[in-house]
Amino acid sequence: MPAGRPRPAAPGPPAPPAPLLGLLLLCALGAPPGSRAHTAIISPQDPTLLVGSSLQVTCSVLGEAPGTPAEGLYWTLNGRRLPADLSRLLNGSTLALVLSNLNGSQQQSGDNLVCHAPDGSILAGSCLYVGLPPEKPFNISCWSRNMRDLTCHWSPGTRGETFLPTNYSLKYKLRWYGQDNTCQEYHAAGPHSCHIPRDLALFTPYEIWVEATNRLGSARSDVLTLDILDVVTTDPPPDVHVSRVGGLEDQLSVRWVSPPALKDFLFQAKYQIRYRVEDSVDWKVVDDVSNQTSCRLAGLKPGTVYFVQVRCNPFGIYGSKRAGIWSEWSHPTAASTPRSERAGAGGGCEARGAEAGAGPVRRELKQFLGWLKKHAYCSNLSLRLYDQWRAWMQKASKGRQQHRARAACPRAEGARREALPDKL
């Protein structure tokens, strides 16, 4: 960046009506005898500059002091003494300083440039604001919770830090009429976000944009146009219950209630379920749980605690064609699968006996079981057959020969009801 004069500040500090008078008033009234406190002035005061620019600043001793009062003065910037070769005496009472290739300010209140007397006492100070103009905000995204409000967040710009206090203002208006409005509740969902709590219209598009302003300039994002109905999200499904499926050791039943806030509106809810083993951080996700309020998880480990969560997407609300926005996950609900009755046997006598008795039919059923375990999804037809087979297997493992003879087609109704307390 070429060296040059500092840029004039954009919206800089308010112009003081009588700054020097005020300072002198204090000096005349308050300076203790024998001290040189605040008996100099730095110019320019509180300049604003671009990163990489240069600055010449002077410290002028006030009053009529004999000799060369500026001799022996020195500068510090943010508490660090500056090399003497950056300074030179302009005249007997003025010490100049040249700073080149300035870095961004270390704090938002400005870098502290101080002129010191030879004994180290402070004669005067000035604050430098070195930074960058704001970049164009981008990536605005918004959502409405139950069609009652609107929250938006955005990215400040690819460069990130401007080193200067930068004000972001979210603006919105109805596309076809109305005046510009300014969002008031900032940081509702992160540092670059704003919340509009009320008075929003449906079935008509809004235009939304973000304006960024600091001492060095301003920038405006592209305009986002949206209808509130296209960005609706809702609360997590309440009353999530997870329970065992009879004695089935590798299944759990999940039930929930559709979000009450949207119960009066026509929409096709989608749900997702995720679950994990108690001591794991890896979630498994069950997709495509369409418009149901229950589901059965299969292929689980016996005797294991699982945590389960559910979330809802109210897509298609009032005929919206958009995909909808997923709610937050419900609070985790835990349940455990029954312990395996055959686990203690360690593949012992009853299981071996069963294998010997069933032969090729059992091998085929085991293959079917293996295939089902890989696909732990809610499939009504598969699970019905699977449950029938499982119930039959459990009875067979207790050593009843008459059940083994019916391996391929277990007698259904009673066993199914026992194994299937939930309706699928």
Place this chain on the structure above:
Amino acid sequence: MSRREGSPEDPQADSSVSPLTHLEAKIRQTQSLARLLSKYAEQLLQEYVQHQGDPFGLPGFSPPRLPVAGLNAPAPGHADLPVPERLRLDALALEALPPLLDVVRRLQAELNPRAGRLLRRLEDAARQARALGAALEAVLGALGAEPRGGPRPEPAAVAASAASAAAGVFAAKVLGLRVCGLYREWAGRAEADLGALGPGGPA
């Protein structure tokens, strides 16, 4: 049955003990308040210097101790004064602090708009100083001392402070440091002066 000082059946003895006990309790309460606010004032000062940047937080940083219009630091001979006079000066100073703390808060809202905790502490400090000043005046009233012996802080004092801060950002930072320092000094002074009111109280 053990002897006790002051028979419980003697109403004359009860009425003479009760007001003094009430006053002592009031003094101890106010001293506890002053102790708590001294701690808050120290925290405020630490928070303040953090947001101004170096050299404000560095050891040995010594900006000019310019007097703030309308409020001085405790004088060197303050501790030699009679206790009621000390408390009176404490109350006056604490009464002068809230508008100055408000000026500092407004300045910091422009300089450090994201420093939410600092701004809240400055707002709280103004209320705390007002409360402690009122508590000291109540103690002075209970002692029978004249609560206010000097002129009230002039509004012009606050304007002068604001003008001096408008002289530049560095001056504004120094003003805030000075005001926060004065709050700490006077809260600590009030705690010590209340402690000088022993269990017997001044005559």
